[in-house]
Amino acid sequence: MNRTPKAALAAVALLCLTACGGGSSAPGPVPLTEASLSAPVEALQVSGDPANRINLVLLGDGYREADQAKLTQDARAWLAAFRQTAPFSNYANYFNIKLVHLVSAEDGAANGMHGLGTPRATVLGATFQNANPAGQAPDYRLLVVDNARALAVALARAPECTRVLVLVNDTNYGGSGGTIPVFSANPASCAIALHEFGHAFGGLADEYACGDTSPLPASLEAFPNVTAQPGSIKWAAWINPGTPLPTPAFCPDLGLFEGAYYHDTGVFRPRPSCRMRCLTDTFCEVCSEAIVRSIYNQVRPVDTLTADGGTLTLTRPVPLPDTFRIAWTVDGEAAGTGDRLTLPAGTHQVSARVVDATPLVRTGADRLADVRTWTSGGASVQADVLPARHRVVQVIRTPAGFQVAGETIVDLPLPAEPDTPAWTVSAVDPEGRMLFRAGIEDPTLLRGEFQHAEATDRIQGSRLDGSRPVSFLVRLPVIEADHLEVAANPGPRHPTPD
Structure with a gap:
């Protein structure tokens, strides 16, 4: 991924986020060992069924066997900051968070606290890179890891993961964003990780300016x-x-x-x-709204609706403060509020409308609603309205074209020049509505997320090495797409946000 607009940012003030990296990868892939793929997993936070939560996997890199207690301590320090930063503090209960205890042979990151030019033997290859272009003073705060290895470990140890984050045991300040946000154990680096959550969950752009005059995407x-x-x-x-x-x-x-x-x-x-402009500031109203709406793209307002005798009970994630409004109807008549309803005898049509009435969202509040119906007398609970959930598919390039789960979805010749293709991924639902359409530059491995028709291009990707693209992962709604297309066309390269 081209980081051209970000490369010039590394010289600005320390506390204003600079080179976020756009999902860069450390050079020199090292094969993962069986020990790494079976590393111990610690549950930092369990808030509910993984099927209806954002499942965040935090990986430690540069932590030796003797540093594993420090890894837990550093991870909990980040978690405390996460829980104290709105709007994530409001919706912390929507996240399950696991910590994978990777054991590295050496501590720190290359070019980090042990000195510039000093390599370190770590599982994910953590490296501080110079983000500044030639002719400018070097700035080694761009901290990256090998995304392929990080993703392989996360999926091996927590297959339900929806987000991956890497914490590096180095006292130097730094981090990066993109597909897999990375930050160092320097306490000030937690702010980088929280900024990157703005990208990851809100589909937000960076708001800082540095004199870039390149064409807008x-x-x-x-x-x-x-x-x-x-x-x-x-x-x-x-x-x-x-x-x-x-x-x-x-x-x-x-x-x-x-x-x-x-x-x-x-x-x-x-x-x-x-x-999204400076790390010391809070998320503004617009950014907070986008984050909340994106969280609800992955988490439904209702976990379950169960019946026990004549009592119906809703279970749900609980925001802080609890801004939910619940309205029950029985046979079309208002019947109460709250998480439980006691039914009169007989057969009835029951409905529960659940909505998060948070003041953080003024547009797109339909995503925050869920309606459940139930017929007393043994009928199963049905969901009338459910926000889209997600599944992951792998798109694989073959000589014949592109495949998803073994089925060819489009038959295209490979582009002649590996350095020029502009890749496009789009999906249309069975009713003909565009789910997303996104341009991706030369990905080897890509993690993306369907956001909504209002945020059509939030497919994030990263080039992992110099080879031509082979495969990438795309998050799609659980509802089946009527048409999924991958196309490769020559075109100019444009800077891509992280």
Whole structure:
């Protein structure tokens, strides 16, 4: 993945996020051992059934056998920061979190606390890289690992994982984003990981500017927190009447502030500052909304609806504070609120509408609702309305074309030039609605996520080595796509956000 716009960012202030890496990989793949693929797993947080939770897997790298207690300590420090940072603090109960105790031969990362030019023998190959282009002072805060190895370990030790994060045992400050966020054990690096969660869960763009003048990608408007179209503001629901647009820098209100997505002009953001612009700030209202909506793309408001005699009981994830509103009806008439309902004798049609009425979401609140129906007298519980859940498919390139689970989905010749193809993945549901359409540059392995028709390009990928693309993973809704297409066409390369 091309990190051109990010490479110039590494020289800005320490606490304002710089080179996030876009899912870079450390050089020199090392075969994984059986010990690594069977490393001990510690449950840091269990909040519910993995089928209805975001399952985060945290991997330690550069931790020797003697450092495993420190790994737990460092991971819990990150978890404490996660639980204290809104809006993740509001929805911490929507996450299951596991820690994989990988044992490295040596501590630290290459080019890290042991000195520049010093390699380290670690399972995931953690390395501090220089993110600055030639001619600028080097900046070794871009901390990367081998994504292929990290993903292999995560899937081997926690097959249910939906997100992977890597914590590196090095005191130097640094980290990176993209497919697999990475951060060091330096306490200040936790802020990098939380920023990267903005990318991972909200599909958010970086809001900082560094004088980039490259052409804007066609996918820019898919990001919920930046726009190059000031005449059509996607976060208009958050702007108070009378706010000047564009908004001057001294204005304290949410509005339309120029300078974002690495560009000083022509791209706008909602507030003067936000965690997507500077690590010391909180997530703004627009970014918080996007994160919450994306969380609900993966977690339904209701876990189960069960019957015990004449009592129906809902179980559900509980946000903090609990902003759920539950409305029961019996035979079409309002019958109560709360997680339980006692039925009168006889046969009845029962419905429970569950909605998260959080003030953090003003648009797209339909994703936060769930409706369950039940017929007393033995009929099974049905879900009338369910937000899309996810499955993972692997798309494999073969000489004949592309395959998913052994079935050819499109028959295309391979591109003649390995360095020029622009890959496109798209899926359409059975009703003909576009689920997503995304451009990906030359991926060897790709983890992506279906977001929604309103965020059509959140497919994230990374080039793992110099070879031509072989396969990648794509998250799709559980509902079957009527048409899934992978195409490769020559085209110009464009910088891709992490």
